[in-house]
Amino acid sequence: ETGVTQTPRHLVMGMTNKKSLKCEQHLGHNAMYWYKQSAKKPLELMFVYSLEERVENNSVPSRFSPECPNSSHLFLHLHTLQPEDSALYLCASSQDREGTQYFGPGTRLLVL
Amino acid sequence: GENVEQHPSTLSVQEGDSAVIKCTYSDSASNYFPWYKQELGKRPQLIIDIRSNVGEKKDQRIAVTLNKTAKHFSLHITETQPEDSAVYFCAARDYGGSQGNLIFGKGTKLSVKP
Numbered sequence: 001e002t003g004v005t006q007t008p009r010h011l012v013m014g015m016t017n018k019k020s021l022k023c024e025q026h027l028g029h030n031a032m033y034w035y036k037q038s039a040k041k042p043l044e045l046m047f048v049y050s051l052e053e054r055v056e057n058n059s060v061p062s063r064f065s066p067e068c069p070n071s072s073h074l075f076l077h078l079h080t081l082q083p084e085d086s087a088l089y090l091c092a093s094s095q096d097r098e099g100t101q102y103f104g105p106g107t108r109l110l111v112l
Numbered sequence: 113g114e115n116v117e118q119h120p121s122t123l124s125v126q127e128g129d130s131a132v133i134k135c136t137y138s139d140s141a142s143n144y145f146p147w148y149k150q151e152l153g154k155r156p157q158l159i160i161d162i163r164s165n166v167g168e169k170k171d172q173r174i175a176v177t178l179n180k181t182a183k184h185f186s187l188h189i190t191e192t193q194p195e196d197s198a199v200y201f202c203a204a205r206d207y208g209g210s211q212g213n214l215i216f217g218k219g220t221k222l223s224v225k226p
Contacts, residue, residue: 004155042116043156043201043216056213090155097212098205100146103155 003027004104006091012110013081021076021107023091031097032074034066037088037106049074050097081111114139114206118217125192126225133220135202136184144205145185146214147176151198159200160187192224 004025013019025032034046048056049068063085065077074091091104115138125131137145146161162169162176162185169176173192178185189196199221203214 040218042218043203045213048213098144100158100161101214103148103157105155 004091004093004102006089006104006107008107009105010108010110012112013078014112015081015083017081018077018079020078021089021091021109023074023076023093023104025072025074025091025093025102025104027093027095027102029093029095029099029102030071031094031099032068032071033092033094033101034074034076035090035092035103037090043090047076048097055097078109081109083111085109086111114142114204114215116202116204116215116217118202118220120220121218122221122223124223124225127192127194129192131187131189131192131196131222131224133187133200133202133222134184135186135204135217136182137204137215138183139204139206140180140183141207142204143207145176145178146203147187148201148203149198150201150219156201189222192222194224194226197222197224 007022031050033048036044046060047066052068063080067075088106090106092101094101118135143164148156149159150156160174160176162178173190175188199219201219202217206215
């Protein structure tokens, strides 16, 4: 359960705030992912990093900005979000792009 | 790109009964199909996966079957227990348009009644 950690676990922010979500993996993996999980919708892949290089950006609005300073850490910087951005944001990691993905516990985000 | 459909969206069974969840996919190049279990307020956890070179895989009370011709795969849980209650997600790896990303189904909420 401690392989992939995320902080904070809960976050409430106004539409004008700037905040960051943090993900850390202790598994020695080379690929990391950000997913958005909304009610009654499939998990939506937002960003993929492989060996610290962004390899995928699934048409995510620019108010979400990822950062991967090293292979163990992944950030999601948030600014001027909208209420519809309220969701559970999940981080995952895998040995490589083909490997099994392991998820963090998520950050429950509420945008007011 | 890949499209994954999952049915049913909700499933209620009596303890001890079997539960079956089905998924279909569209990309014939997909070769990896994991299943994740997400308990309320917790992270999705991999419970079983199957690759396209096999038709069935079992792990105790859980099994997954794959029909490549029909492009569908199913999760089978036997002798269900209350702790099996959770949301189950299927996924397929997409090689068509998204370079090997996992495409997830919408999930099935399984309730096991004691």
